[in-house]
Amino acid sequence: MQSGTNSVSTPSGVAGTVTLRHLLSGFLKIGLLGFGGVAPIARHVIVEDRAWLTEEEYASVMGVGQVLPGANTINAAVMIGDRFQGMAGAIVCVISLMVMPLVIVTGLGVLYQRFAALPQVQAAISGSAAAAAGLVIGAALKMARRLHPTAIAIVFGLLAFIAVGLLKVSLIPAVAVLGPLSIGAAYLGHRRER
């Protein structure tokens, strides 16, 4: 916990300055401690605890990771690993991020298959599934509130929700159509501002 001291302006992100072993231990920690989403703990480990990247560098990597397809944190792990140790670094980061969570979730899967028929287990899982659905809805509404969306952003958000959530349009055509259109609208808005 060296909060603040290293994260302000120390230049980082230079190839070779972080070893494979450091990447391994850092991403193992992120995977194991990331309850309820890994984004907060990832920022803590990468920016504050290990000081591999500055706040700005981290925000930039996460930004790219969010724009690209695929799991956001996996994308960020690939880019951070590659930056310090090339392809080997990327592979080490992704594997160490996922290995312990996968072992744990497989253990839960085994228990689920063995005990799912018990009524008290069913009750417990029903409750957590109901809560998990609520977490997803709450997260979407929170993101929408934080965004202070423009009218056009609200239109594209609603179109995506209605198409996929209510009309059951498949994800691939929905993203293939709405993604480029929404980026195009954002580009026009961006040009008008300048």
Add this chain to the structure above:
Amino acid sequence: MKDNLLWRIAVTFASLSFVAVGGVTAALPGIHRQVVDVQGWMNDTTFANLYALAQAAPGPNVIVVGLIGWQVSRLAGLTVAMLAMVVPSSIVALIVGRVVHRHADTSWIAVAKTGLVPVTIGLILAGGVVMARAADRGILMVVITLAAAVFVLISERNPAWALAAGTIISLVAWGLGLPL
């Protein structure tokens, strides 16, 4: 037959990997549609239960894909599903990451983000509604879903608390003999 199943798992998740813009939660309605409606690997309830189990474990949300693979075809299913979901998008990330790192101009990221984030939010909301439809069989479950949504919306605390509370409330209700 078994090889055929693994191949279908690979194709299903590899194609989702390329359109999972905004992460796995935004791809949830797509994963649900493929796994439950198109491939028929499991029913609604099992899907909702597996998602909840994956939320109870630490780590990135994408591990739910591994758990789905496990449910369909054990260790082989887990491995194939996980690799199919992670490898294609990781190759894209590797290439784009190098290009971005070399070229300082990152203004396109801001534009892409402005465009994609609203779509992502709509997809995540759709995923939540799909999950709620699968999970909420009775009044108590609807209340738990709504309460968890409000908790996330108004509190900055770890969402895992809401998951734990929902589990305990449901267990207590079962113990008291209330309808779930």
